[in-house]
Amino acid sequence: MSLPAAAPLVRPLIETRGVTRVIGGDIPTTLVAGIDFAVQPGEFVAVTGPSGSGKSSLLYLLGLLDKPTTGEVYVNGKATSELSEDARAALRLSSLGFVFQFHFLLPEFSAMDNVMLPMRALGKLGDKEMKARALDILASLGLADHARKRPDQMSGGQRQRVAIARALANDPLVILADEPTGNLDTVSSGQVLSIMRNLADSSRVDYAKAIIIVTHDLDLAAKADRRVHIVDGRIAAPALQND
Amino acid sequence: MSLVLSIATTHIRARLRQTLVGLLGVATGVGFSVMMAALMEGSQRDFVAQLVDAMPHISVTDQRREPPPQPAEDAFDAVEIHGLTTPVIRPGIKNPYAIIASIESWLPGAVAPSVQSKAVLRFAGRDTAASVIGIDPRREPNVSKLATQIVTGSLTDLYKSSNAIILGSGLAQRIGARVGNSVTVVGGNGRTISATVVALSRTGINQLDESQAHTLIKTAQILAGQTGLVNEIRVRTRDAMSAREIAQRIEAETRYKSVSWLEANEDLLAAFQIRNFIMFAVVGAILLVASFGTYNIISTITHEKTRDIAIMKSLGMQARTVRRIFVLEALMIGVMGVLAGWALGYAMSLGMGQVEFKSPFMDATRLPILYSPMHYLLAGGVALAASAIAGFFPARKAASLQPVDIIRGAS
Structure with missing residues (x-):
């Protein structure tokens, strides 16, 4: 596989080596099988595949929400399978940002408070700095006027943009998005799509971030630098390089 | 936050x-x-x-917990005694004022002597049994609340008449006596005196108010037929909770039975x-x-x-x-x-x-x-x-x- 010409050859921000995930029960089910996958700084990768192919399971493994049965997930070069739950949570908080299909915002909190939540959990910034940063991110996503609103006072597209803002709060190395447009109308999908592309473009400038999106949306997948197609828990075809 | x-x-x-x-x-x-x-x-x-409040913290009476040792027991290691004749012992605490002075020398509190006797009160043809307590009106306020429980007259009115008596309010009501009336008091051995009611007391506890009367020590001694008799020393300690230890010390020093309020109400x-x-x-x-x-x-x-x-x-x-x-x-x-x-x-x-x-x-x-x-x-x-x-x-x-x-x- 080849990377965009401008990308420097550095350590992948996130990488899996022979990752398999089997869930127990009377009949064990293999969610992902022997996946080798690496994402370089500045990359925007779309993971595609039919329903039940294991693309979301791969995302949860990459996001340290789940542990592989075998194999290893590396975040910024650091092996994670031997880390404690607390250490994995800390790594998730500082290095990874999630956007889910359903916005998953805390319903009693305002957009601003939702965005500040990861910052407050990390505890690196003071209250004023956190507020300023949250407002900046919301403004950059066109939500400056909605900062004080609760999720139930916003549209689906606005909520998803707040969820993206929350994912960006701690300036993560990797943004992981699971069907971010899956629950949105066409207009909102277009907005989210364009935000993702802008994020990817700005990441490519300083090669500081990577974006991984799991999607059915071919338009969104087409916006990515690279596509990885998963079928039955395995990478089905060589990665496709988008133009 | x-x-x-x-x-x-x-x-x-x-x-x-x-x-x-x-x-x-x-x-x-x-x-x-x-x-x-x-x-x-x-x-x-x-x-x-x-x-x-209702009773003294410690009551020292003329009783002993153990029978007095026989002289032979002091002289020999092992003694078997048969056919002892009970001696006639004069009731009362021996040398009560010396004992009071001794207790007062170290006690944190107050001491007062009293004479407990039984009598029958007779007035207007009505007889009723009563407990007559001889007290010292100057010392009594230090050991009991009697002075504050007088509803008519005062404690020092006991000095006003040669045989003055303070009746419990219930007792006065039972025999129909009022302050100023003369009542006949018949002691245990039949001695009869005429006493003037000078005051009425009320503790609020009916059982006491209907059975108690107070006189001077001297009057109670006359009723008991024994001059100089003091059969109870009443002690009020500054700290009621220390009564048990003080009672033990008094008993050890005087050999008279000293019962603290704690011991009396242990149950x-x-x-x-x-x-x-x-x-x-x-x-x-x-x-x-x-x-x-x-x-x-x-x-x-x-x-x-x-x-x-x-x-x-x-x-x-x-x-x-x-x-x-x-x-x-x-x-x-x-x-x-x-x-x-x-x-x-x-x-x-x-x-x-x-x-x-x-x-x-x-x-x-x-x-x-x-x-x-x-x-x-x-x-x-x-x-x-x-x-x-x-x-x-x-x-x-x-x-x-x-x-x-x-x-x-x-x-």
Whole structure:
């Protein structure tokens, strides 16, 4: 596989080596099988595949929400399978940002408070700095006027943009998005799509971030630098390089 | 505001009705605990105070716990004695004033001699048995409340007449005598004197008021037929609770039987311990029931918040932070409940203190209430601990939740 010409050859921000995930029960089910996958700084990768192919399971493994049965997930070069739950949570908080299909915002909190939540959990910034940063991110996503609103006072597209803002709060190395447009109308999908592309473009400038999106949306997948197609828990075809 | 506090406060505020129910549960538990403790300990203290006031702290009488040793027992190591004749021993305490002076030299308190005798009072054709107590009016106020219990006349009126007598109000009523009347008093050995009623006393305890009369020591000695007789030395200690030790010392020094109020009422005081145990068991049960309410509410919140917990954990919040949020919520319900419970307990105690009881055997009285900060601290402390424990278990369950299980289910 080849990377965009401008990308420097550095350590992948996130990488899996022979990752398999089997869930127990009377009949064990293999969610992902022997996946080798690496994402370089500045990359925007779309993971595609039919329903039940294991693309979301791969995302949860990459996001340290789940542990592989075998194999290893590396975040910024650091092996994670031997880390404690607390250490994995800390790594998730500082290095990874999630956007889910359903916005998953805390319903009693305002957009601003939702965005500040990861910052407050990390505890690196003071209250004023956190507020300023949250407002900046919301403004950059066109939500400056909605900062004080609760999720139930916003549209689906606005909520998803707040969820993206929350994912960006701690300036993560990797943004992981699971069907971010899956629950949105066409207009909102277009907005989210364009935000993702802008994020990817700005990441490519300083090669500081990577974006991984799991999607059915071919338009969104087409916006990515690279596509990885998963079928039955395995990478089905060589990665496709988008133009 | 810290993250944990901020989330906990938001949860509590968002579930106002549930919070209120939990708060009321704790408040009711704390309130009733405070009121019960105030009532139980108040009545106990009041009873003990009445007991302590009604009788001398220590009564030294002319009796001995052990029979006096025989002279032969002092002379030989082993003695067998047969056919002893009981000697006629003159009743009363020997050298009472020397003993009083000796006790006064070290005692923190006051001492007064008295003569206890039985008599029959006769007036206007009515006879009634009475206990006549000879006292020293100058010393008596230091050892008893008699001076404050005089309702007509005064204690020093005993000096006004050669054979003056103070009748209990019930006793006076029974024989129909009033202040100024002359009553006939017949002593145990048939000696009869005519005494002038100079005052009436009222303790509030009918049994005493209907049977007690007080005279000067000299008058009681005449009735008993023995000059110089003092058959009881009454002692009031500065600290009522030290009466037992002081009584032991007096008995060791004088060899006369010294009974403290604690010894005389040992059975009652033991009953109080059982009563206190029952009280704490009931109070504990009330608070335990209240804590189930808190447990229920925190369980419900954690159940309803499963998805939010998954979100917080997926963002990178640690399990202990999630646990703290829900324990803090339980504690917040606990703290608010305790504060409301204190107010409720105080109000109920005030209300209970207004309830008046009337008894044919005693004067009308209100429920005695003890306002002790210890009751409030104890009830509050137990309620908070119960709230924390009630919150801990659902919080632990919430903290152990795997976010991926919830997110998979929601996707």
